[in-house]
Amino acid sequence: MREDRLEVDEATLRLNLWLTQGIVMGVAAAGSLLVLGWDATLSLFILPDWDAVLWAVFVAAGIINASIAMDRYLPKRWQDDGSINEKVFGTMLPSTTILVCMVVGVGEEWLFRGVIQSLTGNFWSSLIFTLIHIRYLKKPLMIISVFGTSLILGLLFSHYQSLWPSIVAHILIDVMLAFYLQKTIKKRGRKSES
Numbered sequence: 231m232r233e234d235r236l237e238v239d240e241a242t243l244r245l246n247l248w249l250t251q252g253i254v255m256g257v258a259a260a261g262s263l264l265v266l267g268w269d270a271t272l273s274l275f276i277l278p279d280w281d282a283v284l285w286a287v288f289v290a291a292g293i294i295n296a297s298i299a300m301d302r303y304l305p306k307r308w309q310d311d312g313s314i315n316e317k318v319f320g321t322m323l324p325s326t327t328i329l330v331c332m333v334v335g336v337g338e339e340w341l342f343r344g345v346i347q348s349l350t351g352n353f354w355s356s357l358i359f360t361l362i363h364i365r366y367l368k369k370p371l372m373i374i375s376v377f378g379t380s381l382i383l384g385l386l387f388s389h390y391q392s393l394w395p396s397i398v399a400h401i402l403i404d405v406m407l408a409f410y411l412q413k414t415i416k417k418r419g420r421k422s423e424s
Contacts, residue, residue: 360380
């Protein structure tokens with residue numbers, strides 16, 4: 231069977247990103263209130279001690295460095311997502327990039343750690359998290375990377391019983407990798423001009 235790639239413009243991809251993240255946030259809020267109740271939902275957002283934030287930064291730095299190393303030293307075809315990340319983040323303003331990554335980090339961590347992991351455990355929530363990243367399902371390296379990252383974020387949540395460490399790590403990972411991607415695209419553009 232032949233695969234045809236549907237070309238989608240940046241504006242449509244970004245609109246879909248905002249819509250899906252709105253849905254994720256809505257499902258997270260509704261699921262949290264229905265499954266956990268008001269008090270338990272509020273307890274998910276209790277600020278942890280500073281050591282939790284430091285661990286989140288440490289975890290994020292490790293994942294960021296591993297991702298950059300994979301990008302630099304492994305074949306590009308192992309990580310190709312059809313240039314979707316390039317289209318979404320390539321020309322995005324830094325402030326918009328940070329805002330998008332914050333919304334994604336809060337929504338996805340609330341849903342997958344706060345709600346789904348609370349119901350099913352870290353392994354199953356990480357598996358579901360991996361499966362929703364459908365564009366990676368034919369890329370074994372990407373599946374392992376997303377699943378491993380999700381497991382680690384789940385461990386942060388389990389250990390500190392607060393969403394903030396996994397949210398902070400998720401946001402840092404997304405922001406730094408988006409900025410790395412933007413820098414790579416600019417560098418590639420300068421090389422093609424010369």
